Amino acid sequence: MTTEHAHVEEHNHPGPRQYVIIGAILAIITLIEFGVFYLSIDPALMTWIILLLSSSKFLLVVGYFMHLKFDDVRFSGLFFAPFLIMVSIAVVLMALFFNLTR
Amino acid sequence: MQYLSGIDDHRTSTGLDNRKMLMWAFLGSDVMFFGTLIGTHLIYRNRNLSGPQEEILSIPITTISTFVLLMSSLAMVLALAGIQRGNMGQFRFWTAIVCIFGSIFIGFQMFEFTEFAVHYGLTPRTNLFGSTFLVMTGFHGTHVAVGILWLWSILFASYKGKIHQGNSLQVEIAGLYWHFVDIVWIVIFGVVYLIGAYGAEGRALEEVPHAARAVGIG
Numbered sequence: 001m002t003t004e005h006a007h008v009e010e011h012n013h014p015g016p017r018q019y020v021i022i023g024a025i026l027a028i029i030t031l032i033e034f035g036v037f038y039l040s041i042d043p044a045l046m047t048w049i050i051l052l053l054s055s056s057k058f059l060l061v062v063g064y065f066m067h068l069k070f071d072d073v074r075f076s077g078l079f080f081a082p083f084l085i086m087v088s089i090a091v092v093l094m095a096l097f098f099n100l101t102r
Numbered sequence: 103m104q105y106l107s108g109i110d111d112h113r114t115s116t117g118l119d120n121r122k123m124l125m126w127a128f129l130g131s132d133v134m135f136f137g138t139l140i141g142t143h144l145i146y147r148n149r150n151l152s153g154p155q156e157e158i159l160s161i162p163i164t165t166i167s168t169f170v171l172l173m174s175s176l177a178m179v180l181a182l183a184g185i186q187r188g189n190m191g192q193f194r195f196w197t198a199i200v201c202i203f204g205s206i207f208i209g210f211q212m213f214e215f216t217e218f219a220v221h222y223g224l225t226p227r228t229n230l231f232g233s234t235f236l237v238m239t240g241f242h243g244t245h246v247a248v249g250i251l252w253l254w255s256i257l258f259a260s261y262k263g264k265i266h267q268g269n270s271l272q273v274e275i276a277g278l279y280w281h282f283v284d285i286v287w288i289v290i291f292g293v294v295y296l297i298g299a300y301g302a303e304g305r306a307l308e309e310v311p312h313a314a315r316a317v318g319i320g
Binding site for chain 1 (some may be wrong): 116117118122123126127129130131133134137138140141144161162165168169171172175177178179183186238271277278281282284285288289291292293294297299300301
């Protein structure tokens with residue numbers, strides 16, 4: 001890749017300031033997860049809260065740090081197609097053999 | 103050697119760089135690899151007849167190691183931003199931070215594995231929890247170790263002038279691998295540690311006799 005081409009891609013990416021903000025959000029979500037773990041709540045509710053918080057962190061890293069939000073959509077396809085296959089298989093297997101909230 | 107003249111140009115008919123496409127295709131396959139390991143661990147959850155299981159997981163310690171790995175991801179993008187702007191000092195500083203944080207994470211994992219083996223007698227041969235948990239987190243740790251070696255080599259190459267603003271894509275590709283290691287841990291921390299260990303102590307007292315009865319030995 002030429003320097004010129006690299007610069008064109010770089011202009012689409014966020015700057016250090018945005019990266020630090022995303023990093024702070026990730027740290028706060030992790031702190032919330034830690035706090036939620038010590039609450040005495042229904043295990044099913046706890047499961048859904050953690051899944052929601054973990055998904056938020058996952059999407060923030062993939063979208064901003066890995067630049068999928070800004071890069072060509074075909075990179076997203078290369079990653080999320082197998083990801084969806086994996087999630088589908090995992091959900092079916094868990095529905096058959098396992099209760100996550102037990 | 104005329105045919106090698108265009109070898110530095112990695113753009114393809116798709117308009118995308120083939121090295122970056124290869125890395126994303128690899129990450130897609132690695133997603134399925136880790137999906138298998140995590141899925142196997144979940145399916146065999148609470149099916150141990152003996153030995154320790156999720157009640158031995160230390161959430162405070164793992165929260166700290168998770169935080170360290172998340173911050174290493176932040177350092178990685180700051181290193182990339184540095185080299186893309188031609189600031190080699192910033193790139194080298196943040197790359198070194200990534201390697202140090204990654205090593206700290208590995209240290210936490212070694213501490214955890216040692217703690218499990220010495221205090222609880224948990225090895226991959228102890229029970230289903232030991233097999234699936236240690237294989238899953240062990241493979242993740244191996245990925246982290248490979249990432250650290252990769253980034254150290256990039257850092258050293260930058261001092262020899264082989265990594266510079268013009269080929270910053272090499273740093274971006276190594277960064278993609280590093281962030282992938284981070285997102286795998288985000289899933290393991292949430293699903294295996296937090297959800298798995300929630301209420302595990304009380305459950306452990308109920309599950310073992312129940313499982314023993316289920317196979318006719320209790």
